[in-house]
Amino acid sequence: ILKAFTNLWRNIAMSETQEKLSTLALTTFALNGLFLTVAEQLTAPVGITATRWQVIGAVLKEPLTQSEIARRMGITRQSVRRTSLQLVAEGMLYFTSNPSSRKAMLLHPTEKGYAVVNKISPQHAAFAKQLEDRIGKDKMAEIIDAMTGLRNTLEEIVRS
Numbered sequence: 018i019l020k021a022f023t024n025l026w027r028n029i030a031m032s033e034t035q036e037k038l039s040t041l042a043l044t045t046f047a048l049n050g051l052f053l054t055v056a057e058q059l060t061a062p063v064g065i066t067a068t069r070w071q072v073i074g075a076v077l078k079e080p081l082t083q084s085e086i087a088r089r090m091g092i093t094r095q096s097v098r099r100t101s102l103q104l105v106a107e108g109m110l111y112f113t114s115n116p117s118s119r120k121a122m123l124l125h126p127t128e129k130g131y132a133v134v135n136k137i138s139p140q141h142a143a144f145a146k147q148l149e150d151r152i153g154k155d156k157m158a159e160i161i162d163a164m165t166g167l168r169n170t171l172e173e174i175v176r177s
Contacts, residue, residue, distance in 0.1 A: 041167075055144060063136045068092070070137060072100045073109060073130045080123035082115060109133060 031039070056067030075086040083101055087094040101124055104110040109130035112122040126134070149157050 059137055059140045059144065062140070063133055065133060068096065068100050069104060069109075070134070072097060072104060072124075073126055073134055076110065076124045076126055077131070077134065080113065080125045082118070082121040082123060084121060086124070104130070 053067055056070060060067055060070045071090055071092070072086060075081055075090055081089070083097045084094050086092075086101070087097045090097070101110055105112065105124075107129075108127055110124050111127055112124060115121050115123045152160070
């Protein structure tokens with residue numbers, strides 16, 4: 018069956034553009050997995066998960082609703098809801114009312130939340146430096162620009 022499926026897949030005619038899109042998507046999926054692995058390695062010594070770091074990190078600069086965090090991070094609202102409620106129960110986040118919505122409360126980090134992120138910071142900085150040293154500062158900036166442009170374009174296409 019596997020051989021038949023493989024042969025069938027090979028016979029699907031794809032344009033060069035389709036192949037590029039497929040390669041881009043598969044590379045992105047692989048990168049996502051690798052970034053999650055790195056995040057788990059960085060957060061494990063502090064005793065939190067990558068998902069918890071992601072949710073706390075999302076509100077470090079400004080308070081956000083659970084839905085806003087989910088949209089920005091590309092994760093489900095249910096996952097953000099579950100994680101944020103755990104973080105509130107553990108004293109790392111707190112809710113305040115939202116002037117824009119009666120239902121959607123805003124999440125803020127507590128001092129404990131900031132402290133946890135600060136504990137991760139040295140390992141995070143060391144990994145960032147290692148990556149930048151291997152890629153190069155200019156190339157890293159180019160990759161960030163390209164990925165940000167791709168994300169913005171995909172958001173425009175999906176929303177239209």
